[in-house]
Amino acid sequence: MKNVKMLALAATTLAAMSAPVAAEQYYGFANVSVNYLDWSEGTVDRSTAEGGQKADFVYLEVEGGAGYDWGDVYGFIDFENPTKGDWGYDAGEDAAEAFRIAAKGTVAVNIGESNWNYYGQLYSIADSSGFYEQNIVLGVSYDINTDFGLWVKPFLGAHYVHNNFIGAGFNGGMAGWVLGYNFKLGGQDFMITNWNEIEFARADEYRGFCAADTCGGPGDAGWVETNGDSTGLNGAVALWWNATSKFTLGLQYRYADNKLGTPGYQNAAIFSAKYNF
DSSP: OHHHHHHHHHHHHHHHHHSOOSSOEEEEEEEEEEEEEEEOHHHHHHHHHTTOOOOOEEEEEEEEEEEETTEEEEEEEEEESGGGOSSOOOTTSOGGGSOEEEEEEEEEEEOTTSSEEEEEEEEEEEETTSOEEEEEEEEEEEOEEOSSSEEEEEEEEEEEEEETTTEEEEEEEEEEEEEEEEEEETTEEEEEEEEEEEEESOOHHHHEEEOSTTOOSTTSTTEEESSOSSOEEEEEEEEEEEOSSSEEEEEEEEEEEEETTEEEEEEEEEEEEEEEO
């Protein structure tokens, strides 16, 4: 049921981005891609040592976005380990190799004629092992555009989390940005992108759990870290080569710290091939 809800959410988001609206559209894009994420050996070792699980995986992605005179929308849906979605998951298997669906949608609504926006972000992930988490961020963002190919959209908001293991509640705040830079090299079109999220003042429940009756929270004997400190980092920087108007190749550096169920630094390379509509 959770996966069905996520599919409905993603479908609604993408439909909204492509549907005609009574507004002036400034830009729009949509693509499908196949991607391979390769965790570094150090990340796998650190994750295993801390009781977490990391495994390389393939994922398929549908992505799209659009900008209008009232604001911007963006969304994607990922199908991770797509060959594992066969109703045959064994609870004794490595959860890192489970079939997963991840979906994200963002909306920025202009505040008057300024570059400020009301900002909302929803991210959900669920897998066939039974794990589920949903993150909601509500706040403000700001548009920075230049005439030399660089754009930046920083944001700040309150962070609410729903997780099947720990329940639901406010999880401090989140600050971050998305940025892009378009340029030419050797007559070819390239783009650098970066998305970055910093979680801060996180709830103890999100940081870990007590494995002893005498434990009262972080720092006590019996405290087991899952996401580590009160702050966490999550993001990726990418180089894209637009080989043609329809075909794009990308190399991404994926990074996280005190996030993704591991109280430490994690990094991976992602190799991507996109078809642009």
